Amino acid sequence: MTPPLLEVRDLHVDIPMPYGRLHAVRGVSLSVDIAESVGLVGESGSGKSLTLRALLGLLPRPARIVSGTILIDGEDVTGLSAKQLKRRLTDTMSMIFQDSLTALNPVMRVGDQIAEVPLRKLGKSRSEAKAIAVGLMREVGIADPERRYQLYPHELSGGMRQRICIAIALSTKPRLILADEPTTALDVTIQAQVLGVLRQLKQEEQVGLLLVSHDLAVVSQTCSRLYVMYAGKVVESGDLVDLVTAPRHPYTFSLLRSVPDPDKRVARLLTIDGRPPDLTDPVTGCSFAPRCPFAEDACREAEPELAPAGSARLSACRRVDTAQRWTAMVEQEVSQEAVSRQ
Ligand SMILES: Nc1ncnc2c1ncn2[C@@H]1O[C@H](COP(=O)(O)OP(=O)(O)OP(=O)(O)O)[C@@H](O)[C@H]1O
Numbered sequence: 001m002t003p004p005l006l007e008v009r010d011l012h013v014d015i016p017m018p019y020g021r022l023h024a025v026r027g028v029s030l031s032v033d034i035a036e037s038v039g040l041v042g043e044s045g046s047g048k049s050l051t052l053r054a055l056l057g058l059l060p061r062p063a064r065i066v067s068g069t070i071l072i073d074g075e076d077v078t079g080l081s082a083k084q085l086k087r088r089l090t091d092t093m094s095m096i097f098q099d100s101l102t103a104l105n106p107v108m109r110v111g112d113q114i115a116e117v118p119l120r121k122l123g124k125s126r127s128e129a130k131a132i133a134v135g136l137m138r139e140v141g142i143a144d145p146e147r148r149y150q151l152y153p154h155e156l157s158g159g160m161r162q163r164i165c166i167a168i169a170l171s172t173k174p175r176l177i178l179a180d181e182p183t184t185a186l187d188v189t190i191q192a193q194v195l196g197v198l199r200q201l202k203q204e205e206q207v208g209l210l211l212v213s214h215d216l217a218v219v220s221q222t223c224s225r226l227y228v229m230y231a232g233k234v235v236e237s238g239d240l241v242d243l244v245t246a247p248r249h250p251y252t253f254s255l256l257r258s259v260p261d262p263d264k265r266v267a268r269l270l271t272i273d274g275r276p277p278d279l280t281d282p283v284t285g286c287s288f289a290p291r292c293p294f295a296e297d298a299c300r301e302a303e304p305e306l307a308p309a310g311s312a313r314l315s316a317c318r319r320v321d322t323a324q325r326w327t328a329m330v331e332q333e334v335s336q337e338a339v340s341r342q
């Protein structure tokens with residue numbers, strides 16, 4: 001069997017704080033197959049960005065990787081020297097950030113920013129690099145690329161700038177794109193267009209995607225498999241359709257219920273009471289227990305490990321059975337509501 005393109009095992013990231021150590025990523029394991037689109041979803045502060053940045057050696061100071069293994073094509077690359085590791089990672093992956101305005105150089109023409117890698121790293125001539133950049137602009141759906149090549153970032157809309165960032169990410173010919181909230185700053189229509197570009201890359205160019213978002217609707221439009229993070233850990237993973245139709249963790253369930261129904265037939269809004277735990281304190285028990293309506297004493301005593309919960313599913317809930325019943329109950333309620341409206 002072909003090994004995954006990227007595999008991360010038991011990643012731990014800490015941040016030294018004046019009042020203690022924030023254990024922000026607590027043993028995350030995940031994988032992405034060749035040309036697969038995988039989503040990493042969870043509320044603000046759950047450790048999604050740090051996980052992604054750790055993968056490319058781009059952690060903000062003073063965050064640091066405490067332990068963890070990264071495998072590319074099945075090969076453990078963590079033993080490589082820092083320089084070799086960085087090279088191997090950047091040869092395989094590129095990253096797209098949320099804020100395209102700060103990601104781009106304000107005083108350089110956008111086309112030249114895309115042409116940088118072909119020019120400086122791939123040894124292309126100036127005219128070849130320009131042709132590559134124009135081609136990439138076309139590929140990410142920028143009309144009239146020759147003219148827009150000459151523009152500066154502030155002369156483009158947010159959606160266009162994000163497309164430029166995708167084109168820059170593609171200029172290194174990555175096999176995997178890591179995207180951190182790439183559409184959060186955009187309005188819904190433009191967001192859908194940018195997600196469309198990412199989907200198309202997967203189909204046409206066989207580029208894999210690891211997409212981070214706090215918005216389940218965004219990852220649902222783009223990814224076929226999901227990891228749900230809570231308080232620095234993956235609490236559930238599985239295929240998108242299985243996961244959204246039958247969540248196996250109460251947190252995923254709450255997350256799903258907080259997504260407004262697109263056709264507005266059923267009001268699905270449900271806020272999750274409470275806040276995630278302070279990760280500078282040691283966690284005892286399930287980190288979701290204080291907010292979970294199904295928590296029992298055992299849940300507060302020992303932190304549950306991820307365990308198989310159906311086909312290709314993992315859940316870190318010791319009350320998976322209850323989560324399933326809960327889903328069934330709510331689905332029934334939703335369908336009754338729908339019937340009564342007809
Ligand atoms: N540079 C930093 N200094 C101090 N704390 C940080 C830093 N970066 C992240 N953190 C903390 O680490 C935790 C995880 O942060 P991370 O940015 O990974 O969350 P996230 O899931 O990406 O959230 P969001 O949806 O808000 O982007 C949070 O508690 C955050 O406050």
Ligand SMILES: [Mg+2]
Pocket residue numbers: 048049050180
């Ligand atoms: Mg983030």
